[in-house]
Amino acid sequence: MRKQITMRDIARITGVSPKTVSRVVNNQGEISEVTRKRVQEAIETLGYSPNITARSLVQGRSNTIAVVAWGIEYYGPSRVVVGIERQADEYGYSLLLTLLRAKETDQKIRDTLKDLAARRVDGIVFAIPEFNDNRSWINEEVLNRLPPIVFLNMESRSGINIVSVDNKAGARLAVTHLLEQGRKKIATICGPLRWWEARQRLAGWKEVLDQAGFFTSGDVIAEGDWSAESGERAMRQLLESAPNIDAVFAANDQMALGALGVLHQRGIDVPDDIAVVGFDNVPDSAYFYPPLSTVDQPLLELGKVGVQKLNQMIATVRHDDDGMEKSTTLLMPKMIVRQSSYIDNLKKNSL
Amino acid sequence: MRKQITMRDIARITGVSPKTVSRVVNNQGEISEVTRKRVQEAIETLGYSPNITARSLVQGRSNTIAVVAWGIEYYGPSRVVVGIERQADEYGYSLLLTLLRAKETDQKIRDTLKDLAARRVDGIVFAIPEFNDNRSWINEEVLNRLPPIVFLNMESRSGINIVSVDNKAGARLAVTHLLEQGRKKIATICGPLRWWEARQRLAGWKEVLDQAGFFTSGDVIAEGDWSAESGERAMRQLLESAPNIDAVFAANDQMALGALGVLHQRGIDVPDDIAVVGFDNVPDSAYFYPPLSTVDQPLLELGKVGVQKLNQMIATVRHDDDGMEKSTTLLMPKMIVRQSSYIDNLKKNSL
DNA sequence: TTGTAAGCGTTATCAC
DNA sequence: GTGATAACGCTTACAA
Numbered sequence: 001m002r003k004q005i006t007m008r009d010i011a012r013i014t015g016v017s018p019k020t021v022s023r024v025v026n027n028q029g030e031i032s033e034v035t036r037k038r039v040q041e042a043i044e045t046l047g048y049s050p051n052i053t054a055r056s057l058v059q060g061r062s063n064t065i066a067v068v069a070w071g072i073e074y075y076g077p078s079r080v081v082v083g084i085e086r087q088a089d090e091y092g093y094s095l096l097l098t099l100l101r102a103k104e105t106d107q108k109i110r111d112t113l114k115d116l117a118a119r120r121v122d123g124i125v126f127a128i129p130e131f132n133d134n135r136s137w138i139n140e141e142v143l144n145r146l147p148p149i150v151f152l153n154m155e156s157r158s159g160i161n162i163v164s165v166d167n168k169a170g171a172r173l174a175v176t177h178l179l180e181q182g183r184k185k186i187a188t189i190c191g192p193l194r195w196w197e198a199r200q201r202l203a204g205w206k207e208v209l210d211q212a213g214f215f216t217s218g219d220v221i222a223e224g225d226w227s228a229e230s231g232e233r234a235m236r237q238l239l240e241s242a243p244n245i246d247a248v249f250a251a252n253d254q255m256a257l258g259a260l261g262v263l264h265q266r267g268i269d270v271p272d273d274i275a276v277v278g279f280d281n282v283p284d285s286a287y288f289y290p291p292l293s294t295v296d297q298p299l300l301e302l303g304k305v306g307v308q309k310l311n312q313m314i315a316t317v318r319h320d321d322d323g324m325e326k327s328t329t330l331l332m333p334k335m336i337v338r339q340s341s342y343i344d345n346l347k348k349n350s351l
Numbered sequence: 352m353r354k355q356i357t358m359r360d361i362a363r364i365t366g367v368s369p370k371t372v373s374r375v376v377n378n379q380g381e382i383s384e385v386t387r388k389r390v391q392e393a394i395e396t397l398g399y400s401p402n403i404t405a406r407s408l409v410q411g412r413s414n415t416i417a418v419v420a421w422g423i424e425y426y427g428p429s430r431v432v433v434g435i436e437r438q439a440d441e442y443g444y445s446l447l448l449t450l451l452r453a454k455e456t457d458q459k460i461r462d463t464l465k466d467l468a469a470r471r472v473d474g475i476v477f478a479i480p481e482f483n484d485n486r487s488w489i490n491e492e493v494l495n496r497l498p499p500i501v502f503l504n505m506e507s508r509s510g511i512n513i514v515s516v517d518n519k520a521g522a523r524l525a526v527t528h529l530l531e532q533g534r535k536k537i538a539t540i541c542g543p544l545r546w547w548e549a550r551q552r553l554a555g556w557k558e559v560l561d562q563a564g565f566f567t568s569g570d571v572i573a574e575g576d577w578s579a580e581s582g583e584r585a586m587r588q589l590l591e592s593a594p595n596i597d598a599v600f601a602a603n604d605q606m607a608l609g610a611l612g613v614l615h616q617r618g619i620d621v622p623d624d625i626a627v628v629g630f631d632n633v634p635d636s637a638y639f640y641p642p643l644s645t646v647d648q649p650l651l652e653l654g655k656v657g658v659q660k661l662n663q664m665i666a667t668v669r670h671d672d673d674g675m676e677k678s679t680t681l682l683m684p685k686m687i688v689r690q691s692s693y694i695d696n697l698k699k700n701s702l
Numbered sequence: 703t704t705g706t707a708a709g710c711g712t713t714a715t716c717a718c
Numbered sequence: 719g720t721g722a723t724a725a726c727g728c729t730t731a732c733a734a
Contacts, residue, residue, distance in 0.1 A: 004411070006711055017721045022713060030719060047496045052470045053413060054711035056404045058726045060355070064447075078429045085450045094470060096415075097448040099436045119403045119445065145398045228638040257638045264640055284633075287579040287608045289615055289640045357727055368705045373729065381703060405727035409710045705734075710727105718721080 005048045014042045025050050056120065061318075065310060066096040066116045068109075069127040075282045076299055077127065080152065083303020084125055091311055096121055100128060106137045113146055123148040123310040125303075130154040130196035148313035150306050155196055156328040161313060163306045163329045167197050170295040170333035171204025174249050174277045177293070177335055179212055181342065183247035183275055187220035189234040189259060191251040201251045201279060220245060224255045231258025239266070246274055247341070253278035253285045253294055260288060260340070275341040286338065293341035297333045305329060356399045365393045376401050407471065412669075416661060417447040417467045419460075420478040426633045427650055428478065431503065434654020435476055442662055447472055451479060457488045464497055474499040474661040476654075481505040481547035499664035501657050506547055507679040512664060514657045514680045518548050521646040521684035522555025525600050525628045528644070528686050530563055532693065534598035534626055538571035540585040540610060542602040552602045552630060571596060575606045582609025590617065597625055598692070604629035604636045604645055611639060611691070626692040637689065644692035648684045656680060 007025075011018045016035055023029045024039040042048070056062045065088055072078040081097070088095045096119070098112055109128075116124055126149055128134065135154060143149065143160070150161045178186050188205045191198030202221070209216045219241040224230035231250060235258065238245060250256035256278030263270050270276055270290055278285060281296035309329065316324040358376075362369040367386055374380045375390040393399070407413045416439055423429040432448070439446045447470070449463055460479075467475055477500055479485065486505060494500065494511070501512045529537050539556045542549025553572070560567045570592040575581035582601060586609065589596060601607035607629030614621050621627055621641055629636060632647035660680065667675040 004711085008711080018711090019713075019722085020720060023720085026713090032719065035719085049465065049469045049496070051408070051711050053404055053407045054726090055713070056726095057402070057408055057711080057728085058713045060726075062404060067448075072423060073426065073429045073433050075424065078424045081448075082424050082450065085448060089450075095448045097418075097432075097436060097446045099433065099440075114400065118400045145400070228635060232638075254635065254638075257635055261638050261640060284579060284605065284608060284635055287583075287605075287612050289612060355727085359727080369727090370706080370729080371704060374704085377729090383703060386703085402727050405710090406729070407710095408712085408727085409729045411710075703734105706732085708729105708731085710729085712726085714725080715723090716721100717723100718719100 004051070005046050007048075007050070010039060010042050010046065010048050013046070014038050060120075061122055062094075062120045063092060064094040064096055064119075064121045065123045065125065065307070066098060066119075066121040067125045067127055068098045068100060068112060068116075070100050070102060070129060072099065076280060076297070079299035080127055080303040080306075083300035084127070084307050085303075086300070087304040087307035091307065093122065093307075104134070106134070109134070110137055110142065113142075113149075117146050121147055123150070123314045125150055125152065125306050125310060127152045127303075127306075131192070131194045148310060148317055150310045150313065152302060152306050153197060159326055161309050161326050161328075163302060163309060163331065165297045165299075165302055166330045166332055167200035168204040168207070169330075170279060170297065171201040171249065171251075172208050173333065173335040174279065174293075174295050175205050175208040177337065178247045178249065178275060178277060178341060179208065181247075181271075181275060184214065185220070185242070185245045186214065186247040186249060187222070187238045187242055187245040189222050189224050189231055189238070189248060189250040189255050191223075191255075192225050193223060198251055205249055224251070224258075226252055226254060228254045228258035228261075231255030232262050233258075235259035235262040239268075248274060248276050250276065250278050253280045253282045253288075253292060256285075256292055256294070256340075257288055260290075260292070264289075271339065271341050271343055277341050281336050288340070290340050291338035293338045294336050295333045296336050298331045302331055305331065355402070356397050358399075358401070361390060361393050361397065361399050364397070365389050411471075412473055413445075413471045414443060415445045415447055415470075415472045416474045416476065416658070417449060417470075417472040418476045418478055419449045419451060419463060419467075421451050421453060421480060423450065427631060427648070430650035431478055431654040431657075434651035435478070435658050436654075437651070438655040438658035442658065444473065444658075455485070457485070460485070461488055461493065464493075464500075468497055472498055474501070474665045476501055476503065476657050476661055478503045478654075478657075482543070482545045499661060499668055501661045501664065503653060503657050504548060510677055512660050512677050512679075514653060514660060514682065516648045516650075516653055517681045517683055518551035519555040519558070520681075521630060521648065522552040522600065522602075523559050524684065524686040525630065525644075525646050526556050526559040528688065529598045529600065529626060529628060529692060530559065532598075532622075532626060535565065536571070536593070536596045537565065537598040537600060538573070538589045538593055538596045540573050540575050540582055540589070540599060540601040540606050542574075542606075543576050544574060549602055556600050575602070575609075577603050577605060579605045579609035579612075582606030583613050584609075586610035586613040590619075599625060599627050601627065601629050604631045604633045604639075604643060607636075607643055607645070607691075608639055611641075611643070615640075622690065622692050622694055628692050632687050639691070641691050642689035644689045645687050646684045647687050649682045653682055656682065 007018045007021045190202040222234035222237045224234045278294035281294045285292040358369045358372045541553040573585035573588045575585045629645035632645045636643040
């Protein structure tokens with residue numbers, strides 16, 4: 001990586017014009033085999049590498065999209081980023097990764113986005129979970145100054161493009177499954193309720209139980225913070241406030257894991273005494289003790305569909321079809337039944 | 352994001368030269384308060400955003416570094432990327448993320464790096480684990496055509512900059528701990544031995560046992576593939592080939608988790624009958640049943656130190672001090688003792 | 703304190 | 719098929 005070799009250098013050496021070198025590099029236009037060969041050889045031997053920055057400048061597009069994400073050290077967010085990267089790669093985009101902390105101010109978020117706009121990324125995937133009022137900065141004026149942007153996992157809303165997993169439906173799956181297993185008193189360890197996803201999962205739980213005519217009073221709800229430790233706390237609280245429960249729906253697998261630990265300590269059998277269902281289907285959940293029933297989210301797909309939608313927006317903007325309809329796409333989770341909630345008929349009969 | 356507003360536009364409107372606008376934008380040079388205000392206002396109202404691509408072109412630096420990574424859906428790799436992102440952000444670099452699959456060919460790796468060079472990233476963090484011969488492409492000729500590059504977690508080697516966690520030392524910690532707990536027949540579930548890290552961990556296990564004069568024959572070694580499922584298989588194999596073991600060192604927490612599952616099924620008590628130690632300290636490991644003793648790797652730091660080193664390389668190249676010494680930096684893991692390997696004295700006496 | 707001119711390395715346009 | 723010329727939007731020298 002000494003002095004940069006430019007197109008001009010290649011042109012001078014091979015005795016052609018820079019534009020011809022450009023044509024060879026980009027495989028465009030008709031070129032005689034002779035010159036093409038000669039140019040290509042010069043490129044090889046000199047180790048010429050086209051300066052993509054310059055190309056971006058003149059073409060007005062960077063072939064780069066940015067993802068603004070949070071918490072990629074956790075399973076869910078990192079899966080989503082993987083999906084985003086794969087689809088971006090497929091489309092030929094490079095991926096700029098920007099990580100935010102959980103509690104960023106509005107100002108910080110806007111500065112980050114402004115910076116991405118300055119870097120002239122072609123589009124942005126906003127993959128920060130919705131909580132508190134961290135969507136309050138969204139308005140037409142701000143969006144107009146930004147490249148095309150698609151939001152992941154947030155409440156449906158007009159004027160912007162969104163792709164979300166249907167968390168409420170996922171919770172419904174879990175609780176319905178528990179009802180089908182004959183459970184009657186189903187408590188929940190919900191996530192932090194300042195998170196939209198946590199509220200959705202709680203709402204799904206409530207919806208099914210309300211319809212079935214079961215209680216959903218406060219004593220069968222314990223709020224955690226997604227961590228296993230908070231799951232322990234919540235489980236202890238539930239055993240106190242509602243000792244006669246026969247099932248727990250935890251809003252994520254970590255909290256379910258914490259709950260399992262408490263149940264072991266107390267000698268409460270899972271699933272015979274209390275069934276447990278989680279949410280997320282983290283890989284380890286199949287090896288928890290006992291293997292955890294859970295709700296699988298299509299996280300890879302969430303990322304992919306997000307980029308697909310973004311790519312459409314980018315294409316639309318380019319063609320000046322100022323009219324791409326903004327919409328929300330919902331992705332469906334599915335139920336994974338394992339031993340923490342399932343008693344097979346053989347055993348059931350003998351109980 | 353309609354037509355791009357340029358410096359010229361701002362200049363024309365405020366009646367100053369483009370260069371003055373540039374000075375305002377970059378806070379450089381002395382400018383009268385009057386013009387600065389005027390320019391700034393114009394920038395605000397027009398929503399001007401400087402084109403960083405153009406700046407990169409003229410300055411010959413992109414203020415971007417790239418990370419080439421693998422498996423960020425797993426805890427370890429994602430932590431490393433987080434560390435990289437943080438340090439990059441601190442230095443003012445943007446981060447380009449490129450993900451590779453496990454089994455990429457040499458050619459694919461080289462193409463990827465070539466592309467990053469074309470994008471004129473200022474440096475590259477190569478965070479692909481070393482396995483098989485996926486380092487065989489490294490040679491001076493290739494490196495010379497690449498921006499500064501630092502390698503993470505690979506065998507020490509002259510001519511390149513490396514930052515690694517000392518996996519062998521980590522394994523030694525684990526096995527030493529088990530010996531101190533009075534264990535005498537310590538088996539291991541090692542990782543796939545085509546991985547450098549797996550070989551290191553196995554070597555650490557062997558080293559300590561050899562020194563202590565204990566057996567390390569094949570029947571106390573079972574190879575897994577890092578997955579919990581392979582941990583199950585390996586544990587079953589060990590119980591068959593060496594039924595009298597009193598401890599297992601698993602080369603990662605997932606495999607330890609699988610092993611725990613098998614031990615439960617067989618009614619073998621952990622840690623009374625068999626102690627188990629893992630490696631990685633994934634967050635969930637504190638909530639396994641029983642809580643897992645493990646070796647904590649400084650993964651965030653690995654990423655950070657990598658970027659620090661890279662930043663030095665970048666600075667060195669710029670100053671044409673062609674002489675930054677290439678070196679390997681080793682980071683030390685630490686032992687985390689939990690209940691899967693620890694019997695406190697009270698209980699010990701009563702056994 | 704501010705302006706002018708040149709150039710960064712490409713590609714687009716239009717000509718030959 | 720190939721080339722000349724003018725951008726792209728900014729910064730660096732150097733002037734004023």
